[in-house]
Amino acid sequence: EEINIIKIIEIVKKTLEPMYKSKNIDFYTDIDDFDYEIKGNKDWFYNMILNLCSNAVKYTNDNGFVRIKLHGDREKIVISVKDNGIGIPDEDKEKIFERFYRVDKSRSKAVKGTGLGLAIVKYVVESFDGKIFVKSTLGKGSEFIVVIPNFKYKA
Ligand code: ATP
Numbered sequence: 001e002e003i004n005i006i007k008i009i010e011i012v013k014k015t016l017e018p019m020y021k022s023k024n025i026d027f028y029t030d031i032d033d034f035d036y037e038i039k040g041n042k043d044w045f046y047n048m049i050l051n052l053c054s055n056a057v058k059y060t061n062d063n064g065f066v067r068i069k070l071h072g073d074r075e076k077i078v079i080s081v082k083d084n085g086i087g088i089p090d091e092d093k094e095k096i097f098e099r100f101y102r103v104d105k106s107r108s109k110a111v112k113g114t115g116l117g118l119a120i121v122k123y124v125v126e127s128f129d130g131k132i133f134v135k136s137t138l139g140k141g142s143e144f145i146v147v148i149p150n151f152k153y154k155a
């Protein structure tokens, strides 16, 4: 099944519109035009993007921003979801990908969740032979970067 990433990003944006509008979050995309090809489960891919973006909106205060960036080259496809939200403490950066892990209950109780989102995201990224990285500064914001091989030019 071929995956149209731009289309999926558009659907995710539409899906999250009520959520980010109610917080007056500037949710924007920065999409490069390049040739790519990925094959895999389209619904899983949609879920991965939705999870990353809904986290970005959930863990960002009113009037913040969320940016989805898509770029890549002959080797790889890079999808970045960046926010200027509450950020993640250094000691939690590895653990957030574990099932049911949520950063400190006092800050998380204001926001509902099961702690499964990122475990699913990681599983899906790996199903595409990809990797996920997180950059985050507490109180400043976070960026989740997904890197997936571009099969377009692979023999
Ligand atoms: P669920 O996704 O299952 O509804 P959740 O959002 O709590 O629940 P994850 O998506 O797995 O679970 O995220 C794990 C934890 O990582 C979150 O509870 C939150 O503390 C932290 N986190 C995830 N994304 C961000 C982000 N963009 N900014 C700040 N903290 C984040």
Ligand code: MG
Binding pocket: 051, 054, 055, 113, 116, 117, 118
């Ligand atoms: Mg989540």
